[in-house]
Amino acid sequence: MKKKFQKAAAVILAVSMAVGLAACGKQTEQTGGAGTADTAAPSAAGESGEVVVNETGYPITSEEITVTAAGPMPSGCEDWTQLAVIDEYAGRLGIRLDCEFYETDWETQLTLKVAGDELPDMLVGCSMNVSDVNEWGGEGYFLDLSEYLDQMPNLKAYFEKYPELEAYCTTSDGHIYGLPKLRVDMTDRLTRSFINKQWLDNLGLSVPTSIDEYYDVLVAFKEQDANGNGDPDDEIPLLFTSDAGGYTALEKTLLDAYGIFTSDPNYALQADENGKVELANTNDTYKEYLKFMHKLYAEGLMEQEAFTITSDEITTKQQGDVYGSFGCGSAPFVMANKDISYDANWAALAGLSSDVHTEREAGIASPVVNNILIAVNGNTKYPEALARFVDYFYTEEGMLSATKGYEGVTLDMVDDELLGTKVPEMRIPEGYASGEEFRYKGAVLNEALNLVEKNIDRQAMFESSREVLQKPEFVEKYGWAARVIDAFKEEGVTGVDAYPVVSYTAEEVEERGAVYKDITTYLKQARAQFITGELDLDKDWETYTNTLDQMNLGRLLEIEQAAYDRYAAVKD
Numbered sequence: 001m002k003k004k005f006q007k008a009a010a011v012i013l014a015v016s017m018a019v020g021l022a023a024c025g026k027q028t029e030q031t032g033g034a035g036t037a038d039t040a041a042p043s044a045a046g047e048s049g050e051v052v053v054n055e056t057g058y059p060i061t062s063e064e065i066t067v068t069a070a071g072p073m074p075s076g077c078e079d080w081t082q083l084a085v086i087d088e089y090a091g092r093l094g095i096r097l098d099c100e101f102y103e104t105d106w107e108t109q110l111t112l113k114v115a116g117d118e119l120p121d122m123l124v125g126c127s128m129n130v131s132d133v134n135e136w137g138g139e140g141y142f143l144d145l146s147e148y149l150d151q152m153p154n155l156k157a158y159f160e161k162y163p164e165l166e167a168y169c170t171t172s173d174g175h176i177y178g179l180p181k182l183r184v185d186m187t188d189r190l191t192r193s194f195i196n197k198q199w200l201d202n203l204g205l206s207v208p209t210s211i212d213e214y215y216d217v218l219v220a221f222k223e224q225d226a227n228g229n230g231d232p233d234d235e236i237p238l239l240f241t242s243d244a245g246g247y248t249a250l251e252k253t254l255l256d257a258y259g260i261f262t263s264d265p266n267y268a269l270q271a272d273e274n275g276k277v278e279l280a281n282t283n284d285t286y287k288e289y290l291k292f293m294h295k296l297y298a299e300g301l302m303e304q305e306a307f308t309i310t311s312d313e314i315t316t317k318q319q320g321d322v323y324g325s326f327g328c329g330s331a332p333f334v335m336a337n338k339d340i341s342y343d344a345n346w347a348a349l350a351g352l353s354s355d356v357h358t359e360r361e362a363g364i365a366s367p368v369v370n371n372i373l374i375a376v377n378g379n380t381k382y383p384e385a386l387a388r389f390v391d392y393f394y395t396e397e398g399m400l401s402a403t404k405g406y407e408g409v410t411l412d413m414v415d416d417e418l419l420g421t422k423v424p425e426m427r428i429p430e431g432y433a434s435g436e437e438f439r440y441k442g443a444v445l446n447e448a449l450n451l452v453e454k455n456i457d458r459q460a461m462f463e464s465s466r467e468v469l470q471k472p473e474f475v476e477k478y479g480w481a482a483r484v485i486d487a488f489k490e491e492g493v494t495g496v497d498a499y500p501v502v503s504y505t506a507e508e509v510e511e512r513g514a515v516y517k518d519i520t521t522y523l524k525q526a527r528a529q530f531i532t533g534e535l536d537l538d539k540d541w542e543t544y545t546n547t548l549d550q551m552n553l554g555r556l557l558e559i560e561q562a563a564y565d566r567y568a569a570v571k572d
Helices: 002-019 044-048 084-093 106-115 130-138 145-151 153-161 163-169 197-203 211-223 249-256 284-298 311-318 340-345 383-392 396-403 435-443 456-463 472-488 506-532 541-550 553-571
Strands: 023-025 065-072 095-102 122-128 179-183 193-196 269-271 277-279 325-327 346-348 361-364 368-376 411-416 421-426 494-497
Touching: 065 106, 065 383, 084 095, 084 396, 084 435, 095 383, 106 122, 122 130, 130 368, 130 506, 145 153, 145 383, 153 163, 153 383, 163 179, 163 368, 163 553, 193 197, 193 249, 197 211, 197 340, 197 346, 211 284, 211 325, 249 284, 249 325, 249 361, 277 553, 284 506, 340 346, 340 472, 346 472, 368 383, 421 435, 421 456, 456 472, 506 541, 506 553, 541 553
Parallel strands: 065 095, 065 122, 361 494
Antiparallel strands: 023 095, 122 368, 179 368, 193 325, 193 346, 269 277, 411 421
8 A cells, every 4th residue: 555655646746846835834944844733833732741642521631732634725814824713723632734735736635644654743624535434544644543442422412413434434343533514504505596586576486396396397497588677588497517517406406396406416316215225316216307408498488598507607597687596506696696585586486396296395415515525644653642732623613713713702692683693693803894805805714624514593594484484585695595594494395315425435436446437428418418319218218228238237227235234234
């Protein structure tokens, strides 16, 4: 293993020396540039060897210790040394972070650090593939956190509440070498699909609850000058795209209507009641979905450039109020490059039914984000202290500290009359234009330590009644989130977990890689051809499925089955 990475590092190092490093942070003689656990200047406590790790409570250590950390640059960060949480962690927890962040080339730097045994005490915000972490962890590069779970009661509690978290990061032989981000907020797990409320109101129509009603609304949008500008031909009822970044969410909602619950429409895996893994993209139900989408395309109810349009082109079109329905990964106002009031123009879609799936069910994405966020050096001088430090970010205080900081320092808890609870509000110190600017530039490490995505206001929203969620002032303040939650909470709508996030062994990753890439490329191509009519769903369907078989889909599904079985064994 080490020889493998050392060889790779020799090549990568040559390239890196040519292009240079773009790092932010203290790259001083004390940290040795690489910020390794072995070469970093120890704290006075570390030199004395008398650091005591408290079993409970805070601070974690009897004396302040300095630990090195590295990762990609937290978004918006300009100078991590000026962030308020650095001193707060040192004072409250006894852990002072000495960070090294990279604006570019993080993967290269990580490979070099692993290959050269030059890892810092921690990797934070590292976005590593779980199979790599597990493989390198097995070689001793990363600390096995399963041996420290007695010191990590908060993580253990989250394992019990979210068994899919434990299933994802636990190897087949019971080791835990890294932890992913966990999305606790349901708002972040619900699909963000919308329909133009202004257009509905203009035509006296209601938000559709079935595929048939959705079709009728799209027809009305096209034929009845829904935007009211006097031009009956400028409306595009449905923005559908599989490639323009951020605009692919609607497809998941439409697939829900056919009983296909997935976070990846390009490769929609399903597990039946017996745990057998199948690819939904080859079944008869998916074929019915494609028939519906082809109908929309053929009748001009869908963006005719769906498979070639760019995000910039979509944004330009949105300025002219031409789209009647779309999905997005962010807020509508962000995607349209408008202010937040734009969100009030859109109602959310959730739980559409169809003739082949009569239940109104909405897919819920896995709470687990598919990469490792934090890992600890297997040779760190402070394994117990760092285990407790990581565990801290599973406490309520720790979660808030990772995203907004501390009350009385970076934020204040203020009454939110709409939600009926106190919510955090960022301070705006002198020199900052807004609380958000302060959060990014002066307060927190942002994504780097955000192991649990949990927001007080989002949680309170989800617990609010539909009567509250539908208030104009509520929508004005909370925009798309209020709309999405409201649609999900509609009577008759039930949430269904989408196919889970699973992990693969290093051997599976190697074998799976090329086959998966070829098959997903073909699936996307064929889907576009079926929808546009280039391929005929009746004449060409058998050729389509036979082609997938010839591309070794059977072996790919065997790998998926093995990964799912490991997941299910831990989860259940």
